[in-house]
Amino acid sequence: MAELIAYLGPAGSYSEQAAVKYAPRLEKIQLEKIKDIMRSVSLGVPAGLCGIVPIENMLAGGVDDTLDSFLNRRYPVGDTLDKLAESKNIFIISEIDVRVNHVLMALPGVKDTDIRCIYSHAQALAQCKDFLEEKFPQAEIFSAFSTSWAAQYIEEKKLLNFAAIGAKFAARKYNLAVLHEDIAKQKNNVTRFVVLGKGIKYPPRDAITSFVFSCRQDKPGGLHEILGCLAREKINMTKIESRPSKAAMGDYIFFIDIGGTPQNEKVYAALRNIEKHSAPDSFRILGVYQRRR
Numbered sequence: 001m002a003e004l005i006a007y008l009g010p011a012g013s014y015s016e017q018a019a020v021k022y023a024p025r026l027e028k029i030q031l032e033k034i035k036d037i038m039r040s041v042s043l044g045v046p047a048g049l050c051g052i053v054p055i056e057n058m059l060a061g062g063v064d065d066t067l068d069s070f071l072n073r074r075y076p077v078g079d080t081l082d083k084l085a086e087s088k089n090i091f092i093i094s095e096i097d098v099r100v101n102h103v104l105m106a107l108p109g110v111k112d113t114d115i116r117c118i119y120s121h122a123q124a125l126a127q128c129k130d131f132l133e134e135k136f137p138q139a140e141i142f143s144a145f146s147t148s149w150a151a152q153y154i155e156e157k158k159l160l161n162f163a164a165i166g167a168k169f170a171a172r173k174y175n176l177a178v179l180h181e182d183i184a185k186q187k188n189n190v191t192r193f194v195v196l197g198k199g200i201k202y203p204p205r206d207a208i209t210s211f212v213f214s215c216r217q218d219k220p221g222g223l224h225e226i227l228g229c230l231a232r233e234k235i236n237m238t239k240i241e242s243r244p245s246k247a248a249m250g251d252y253i254f255f256i257d258i259g260g261t262p263q264n265e266k267v268y269a270a271l272r273n274i275e276k277h278s279a280p281d282s283f284r285i286l287g288v289y290q291r292r293r
């Protein structure tokens with residue numbers, strides 16, 4: 001059982017909010033980068049550590065840092081079907097949705113016309129793109145490790161020409177004034193977080209299985225064939241997303257979520273088939289966990 005949970009800090013981030021919502025009683029540890037969370041969970045230092053990371057946003061899509069860190073073999077996430085039961089790798093063990101509501105904040109007394117630079121996490125910047133283009137077309141936009149990192153930096157360095165985008169509670173925490181509220185493209189803005197732990201843990205019901213693979217380069221119609229394996233067994237695909245493999249132009253890694261668990265015969269058969277049709281050494285189950293939505 002996890003005793004501590006690591007999140008993307010500093011305090012005041014949406015990830016902290018997600019950690020509190022997921023496990024109000026677990027001790028919280030803040031780390032600066034997603035890869036620090038992966039490393040700590042993988043090494044199991046401190047013992048009993050799990051981690052929480054943002055994976056996708058309703059408006060801006062996949063969180064690239066997180067998806068890419070799932071593909072980094074240094075701190076392996078997921079495993080093949082054969083090794084699943086024994087694997088000591090990192091797995092997704094749970095998911096949680098968090099409503100995110102962005103504000104624009106700056107040092108008290110700073111006005112819109114003083115602002116030259118805007119700082120935030122790339123996801124928040126993408127979600128507020130329309131607002132930024134309309135209200136601050138001249139401002140320089142910088143991406144930061146997290147929304148709360150941006151807020152803390154502005155307070156620490158007393159930056160009078162800067163504003164940050166983040167949560168209202170981050171503004172309060174870092175003594176910044178709120179200049180604009182509800183600045184994302186849509187009010188009902190949800191980010192999905194996943195919880196990472198060591199080893200696979202099968203949920204009692206409502207399972208989602210997340211897996212990754214890439215298509216074989218030597219055969220056309222690879223993706224079609226793989227999706228056919230799911231369709232034939234009437235398995236519901238709830239998500240598909242791709243990231244460039246970074247190995248060759250046009251080579252992609254696919255992230256898929258399906259309803260069901262490999263403990264089920266049909267799901268197992270479909271996954272075996274997909275594993276067989278994927279590029280060598282590319283297929284991995286990232287986690288089997290309970291649907292929370």
Ligand SMILES: O=C(O)C(=O)Cc1ccccc1
Binds near residue numbers: 012
């Ligand atoms: O930067 C944060 O506060 C995070 O936790 C990452 C993030 C950024 C924007 C929306 C959701 C999560």
